[in-house]
Amino acid sequence: MTVASDIEIARAAKKKPIREIGDRLGIPEDALLPFGHDKAKISAEFIDGLKDRPNGKLILVTAINPTPAGEGKTTTTVGLGDGLNAIGKKAAICIREASLGPCFGMKGGAAGGGYAQVVPMEDMNLHFTGDFHAITSAHNLLSAMIDNHIYWGNELEIDQRRVVWRRVMDMNDRALRDVVTSLGGVANGFPRQGGFDITVASEVMAILCLATDLADLQRRLGDIIVAYRRDRTAITCREIKADGAMTVLLQQAMQPNIVQTLENNPAFVHGGPFANIAHGCNSVIATTTALKLADYVVTEAGFGADLGAEKFMNIKCRKAGLSPDCVVLVATIRAMKMNGGVTKDNLGSENVDAVRDGCENLGRHIGNLKSFGVPVVVAINHFISDTEAEVAAVKDYVASQGAEAYLCKHWADGSAGITELATRVAQVADSGVSQFAPLYRDELPLFEKIEAIAKRIYRADEVLADKKIRDQLRQWEADGFGDLPICMAKTQYSFTTDPNLRGAPRGHSVPVREVRLSAGAGFVVVICGEIMTMPGLPRVPSAEAIGLNDAGQIEGLF
The missing domain is CATH 3.40.50.300 (P-loop containing nucleotide triphosphate hydrolases)
Incomplete structure (x- = not known):
């Protein structure tokens, strides 16, 4: 057939x-x-x-x-x-x-x-209806306003070494994972190391998907932590005064399709x-x-x-x-x-x-x-x-x-x-037989939440995280973020962090490479193993086979 x-x-x-x-x-x-x-x-x-x-x-x-x-x-x-x-x-x-x-x-x-x-x-x-373009634009507006704030005197005393807000684009482009911005002289600002994530990894995407209405959206956008001062105190999107304009860009995107x-x-x-x-x-x-x-x-x-x-x-x-x-x-x-x-x-x-x-x-x-x-x-x-x-x-x-x-x-x-x-x-x-309950309690310490997922879902023996990461988690708890849930960033192909290990392995370890606080979205991102927040294209990308036929129809997309 x-x-x-x-x-x-x-x-x-x-x-x-x-x-x-x-x-x-x-x-x-x-x-x-x-x-x-x-x-x-x-x-x-x-x-x-x-x-x-x-x-x-x-x-x-x-x-x-x-x-x-x-x-x-x-x-x-x-x-x-x-x-x-x-x-x-x-x-x-x-x-x-x-x-x-x-x-x-x-x-x-x-x-x-x-x-x-x-x-x-x-x-x-x-x-589609342009939602991803709106999210990309809102995210990168904040990026531009951070660098612009630094350029015009840095009233908030942003430590340029501790700007944590990266840029995004909705494309796989490994060349943009780590970049240096503002090269070319005084008129272009102060050079610093930065990078790009793919739009779907943006905290703005997560916020749009978790917000209940426009007021909640703007509140969450304002809560985004974008950088830190030399004394390690956080600077938010609200302090950069970008949350209002970002909400305007996202107003239509918030409406379901x-x-x-x-x-x-x-x-x-x-x-x-x-x-x-x-x-x-x-x-x-x-x-x-x-x-x-x-x-x-x-x-x-x-x-x-x-x-x-x-x-x-x-x-x-x-x-x-x-x-x-x-x-x-x-x-x-x-x-x-x-x-x-x-x-x-x-x-x-x-x-x-x-x-x-x-x-x-x-x-x-x-x-x-x-x-x-x-x-x-x-x-x-x-x-x-x-x-x-x-x-x-x-x-x-x-x-x-x-x-x-x-x-x-x-x-x-x-x-x-x-x-x-x-x-x-x-x-x-x-x-009515469902008796749903989350895996862990809000008040559980952040590292113990990570362990709960690793041990009870992945069946790992341990979570490997160096002192710097553990200290960062404790600092976030002291800052009032200890009740946030965990968002694990890990290969999808295995219960482990090794994409080649299939089946239902036990006795493995989960290495934590980095943690990121998404204060606006309301969770802590835990990056494990070799997972990338900006994917790369494969050796033969699908784009090579995509085009228009003689009738003007799209070919090769599916």
Whole structure:
């Protein structure tokens, strides 16, 4: 059987006008700010009027550690949302916006696949509604104002050696990781060492995704620590007087975007922090708005459950007062084989023993998710090469872990291929059995919070951090930041900091390279191992194959 490519399927979509999609959720046309005919933002005034409505059920989709075989977490998120609507439920989807870095690097698009996609795909994977550009501009406005303050006399007595606010751009560019600014003479300012992160790692991105409204956004922006004086006292964005202008730049970006799936179901696409270097969830305002408008909200958290789901629980839910009713853990037979030692070239051959060996990674994630008190259902994202014996092996293993697994064929069949999972997830969500609780208490010391994640989620024996890092954490506690949660920056490919170590290793160490205080976002970033906050392009970037065909259509993006 020949299946059309993702882009061919997306181009053939029978999209409805965005006002009709909004109408399905009771959003009046005058509350939609359209970007063309197929996407819109939802007005802040309308959202503000929803506060007294009850919340629907919150369903989180997460996955095992990613492998080159592919897991299909976003595809499953979209498919499950369509599946819930297909069985008569009023459901909406909440996912993140795509970064240009991975699109032109190695990942390609980020809007699902096959017959479980969100459209318009080309727009979503490129400029969309301009949110990322607004975040980049707001971030770099602050950078410019810091250097300008120093140039015009440095009234705040900024120690130029201790400027901690870096610049950002939404592209993978390793050459910008460490740079020297202001070369070229007196007119260009005072030379100093700086650097760039990718936009999705920006604290401004995290703030936009955690803020509840414009007032909260400006307060959080003002709290950003940008530099220190010689006496080590902090200087904030508010003192630089940039928070007001940054809020102006972000006013429209704060409004959630609404689009549709191939089956014309509503999808909120807003915010886009990576889960390996940031908190990996779509915006709080999009999720809370969807919960007021739909009976079931299906959202996702980036990469494996050890990163995205952990941060969803410990950061997003903690800060926003959310409580998931069910977690769907996505796995594939192919990924189980890779975790069981099979090379990518041999994944098409049946190997039940390798599947069983690779299930240990799946089991670790099931146990971790259950430790938050939330029921877990496993979705086996079907590939055509999967055999009945291999699927049975995964189902038997999952049952031995006290959970259920369902084979899902949404990639090929859309909602019709995932109705069994959708029915069970709705039952679990409605059952009220979830007893969600974060992994650690607010008052736990910062280093002990790091240890809690490393030991209870990664199963490490110890956290390695030198005296400088431990002293910095203690200083932040003395400064009043001890109650903040932890945002781990770590490779997504393994429970360890070694991306090549698959399965469910134990007895390893987690080396902490650096810690960063995100006072505005409200968490402490802990950078582990060799993870980079500005990725580089691969040897053969996806950009080499992207272009326009004779019909003016985009080719190579997906």
